Amino acid sequence: MTRTEPARGMRDFLPEDVRRREYVIGIVKRVYERYGYEPLETPAAENLETLMGKYGDEGNQLIFKILMRGEHEASGKADLALRYDLTVPLARVIAHHQSKLPRLFKRYQIQPVWRADRPARGRFREFYQCDVDSMGSTSPVVEAELCAAVAEVLLELGFNDFKIRVNHRQLLKSILSVCGIPEPQHSTALVAVDKLDKIGRDGVMAELAERGIGSESAAGLLELIARPQDMGPDGIALDDTGLQAWKNLSSILLLTNGTAAEGHIEPDFTLARGLSYYTGAIMEINVPDLAGSLGGGGRYDNLVGMFLDQSVPACGFSLGLERILVVMGERGMFPPSLATTPADVMVAVFDAADMPHAMRVAGALRAAGLRVLVYPDADKIGKQIKYADSRGIPFVAILGSDEIANGTLTVKHLAAKTQNIYEQGSAGAAIVKELKQRG
């Protein structure tokens, strides 16, 4: 007997799981379409070289590799790899289909990615990302619309206590310079700063020291980024790049006034974001009852250039579907109307010979807009009703010899313990009505 577990860190989604996932995905899609983002899908597997070297050393280790097929299998060599995120495949698509794609391209993509992480609570080896990106413009309208769209998604899902924190990579780097940290150490310093909300000020001080940053510079840095009110032309003496970045950030914030992001978005100069490919604004979304983030993103104007002899401005946001589902589940945010039963009505017969009649009745009920299950066997009627009850199916439509002779249908509402006899032709409409009344 073969064992029956799904692969380690991966999950089977039973009907109730799928319905919750599709409810969230449906809202994400609807909102992104409203903002003019278009759907894109890429293959689960990419050529190995497309992914290698794009995610840093740690990322390389976590990529699932696929063995060459055919006569090369025995070599143990891999030529393909499973998609690790949705950003690198997007950059590849922009480069490959350049002639078919518009100069300004706004796309969303909702697909699984795979990482060979050690599985833990809430951390899986297969999980969905909901990405939204704008390619082709450096305008702050791009960032503002991304924040507005993401905020609108969260509001429509029923979140109202989220914060979108924004910062700017060039502003951070300018502050690092002001504090006397030289350019080659910027990346390593930012990795430490990124941990501020996880390990606290003392933890970051220690980590900055480990990474070779002098204690005076480190202390200055942590003091400056904690003073948002002192940023800008009249505050801390930033270099030109820093001032430009500050202005860009101010524009983004101004543009979100009056959008769904208003009241949720705020600058946070301690935000660093781990990924090395960000070049401008960076964003992250948090809710109070979740340790990590619900999503994040930023501007990455140089990534497409790794696939194309030309740079293409780009900026995007990624929402973590699994984390959204966890919080929504814990908070009870799924609408009660979300189907948890396989059907609205189950059709039951006493005698297998009446099955052809049951099929026709089921067809008429479906034509009225109902979801209908035909109980396939002529089991005892009590057993059939018990089955419907155990599945939460609200109505059972019974077809016995009387009903067939009279062209009627006896319809039981299981929870209310009531029953009505309808003409077969009008039963569908009557059940639809009753279903609406009972909520």
Next chain:
Amino acid sequence: MTRTEPARGMRDFLPEDVRRREYVIGIVKRVYERYGYEPLETPAAENLETLMGKYGDEGNQLIFKILMRGEHEASGKADLALRYDLTVPLARVIAHHQSKLPRLFKRYQIQPVWRADRPARGRFREFYQCDVDSMGSTSPVVEAELCAAVAEVLLELGFNDFKIRVNHRQLLKSILSVCGIPEPQHSTALVAVDKLDKIGRDGVMAELAERGIGSESAAGLLELIARPQDMGPDGIALDDTGLQAWKNLSSILLLTNGTAAEGHIEPDFTLARGLSYYTGAIMEINVPDLAGSLGGGGRYDNLVGMFLDQSVPACGFSLGLERILVVMGERGMFPPSLATTPADVMVAVFDAADMPHAMRVAGALRAAGLRVLVYPDADKIGKQIKYADSRGIPFVAILGSDEIANGTLTVKHLAAKTQNIYEQGSAGAAIVKELKQRG
């Protein structure tokens, strides 16, 4: 520079592709839900042992294998494999989640599968299957409902010239016995018979000879299966198993009367189906202008038993999404209303300083139900309109200094070369109305 092709035999789906795929998938889901089938999803990767040995020798060769991670990577050994079909994962799920799943379980599953086949026209290494299966009952209602549901899907997609051919494995085996072909040769003989519509009568005769079937038996077999009218209790002398199978098939056909399958379903005793796991009725769907089938299925009462110390009756149907899309594309069956543009309206400004205003106007238009793109840069207005036109966006809403002073919006319909000036507050409703009128 990294190369930019998708992996061999796999495809990027640009927005128009995704919209067509989702249109079809939406109809498939809606119809299956109406019949009480529930959604299920399984991981892209399965433990290697879950898949090996389930698809015959040829299948084993085509399974994509995933290298072990961590310290085992260098061994070149695989422990996972990409999903090869949706039936074996279903059987695993039934066994693994037995306590959570109902005794009668009807599920649909629409996910990609991967096969390392040699890519060819219309044959891909990543492709979607739309599967629908009923577990837990041996009633012919199961087969009849599957055929009805699949027929309803095809009718709703706009197909009306499809045929669902049905046969029965036990009936075929009974006919083989009648023709003097011994049981151990049944499987090999059926593989040859399955090619009848591809290689014709002479081709099958030759292949049967190659497979060691005597020419008299072979000729008798091909004669018998071509005489549907002679099957049944008063016709060809079948054994008891064969007669039972004939009755089962007759019941299935009777039960589809009055359903969406009526007029499309017909017995075809030449149908064999390649897969070895079928145990009862087998079905296949064809349309005149496609060489292969649009889908197929059958009863497989022994597969779950490979994962569970207990047999679970099962029957299912698989539709090939890629083939459906090919035929629908060639026949022009997609509705003209299917969105091919990124937005209904594009908002344009003359001056970057007016962008905050543009964001608010876009928000109001979106609230009216429109899909809205904000052109992100203050390019020359002619360039902006040209962009909207190139993307097929029907309306451009222009916000200049006059409009901002007056609280109005100048809305151009590009194709009609007309323009209207609306109050900003009522522009959304007006555009929605115009959009409906113009279709």
